[in-house]
Amino acid sequence: MTKYLISFPSSAMVVSDAELPAVADAAHEVLRQAKDAGVWVFGGGIDESIPPVMVDADGTVTEGTYPETARIEGGYAVLELPTPEEATRWAAKFAAACRCPQEVRAFMYDPES
Template identity: 80%
Template sequence: MVVSQEELPAVADAAHAVVREAKDAGVWVFGGGIDESVPPVMVDGDGTVTEGTYPQTRRIEGGYTVLELPSHEAAREWAAKIAAACRCAQEVRAFQYDPAS
């Protein structure tokens, strides 16, 4: 969903309120929008740089929010709050932690 210019201030206020709530709850790790003015590049293991991105990610809108939560259910609950604030569906993914790092 594309948010109109008129709706943008209300969406920003609602999103910032969810961020404050996540920080107050102690679950906030990181969040930010994608800077669409900087084109994506792919960097290979030998340092070769190619303009563009993976085909399946050509169209990513918005940004990312990283929360540290106790369960997938909690992640879905927070995603619902973010979706309501941003007025668009949210994809939920889990990080696979590397115990060696």
């Protein structure tokens, strides 16, 4: 089976502060459904209050990130699914819960993963 990344940037979720608890409840319900279905691998939201750092091979830590990834934020779910169509079905559930479109990407197969 293939692992799929289902995600959205923070800017895509345009809901009022009053709506956030309902959105969180709906997203957690989809998460529980994925766990119950045995397809959940990992997920969560990026804590945007903690800035990213770069770590070099010698352990040197530098604040910042690659310019191409400076805007990685938002919510992510990794599901292990048999088909791309199944990934889009789960993405639709997350889109309904989070009230914003979801991006779907497939991870390359790695026999060690």
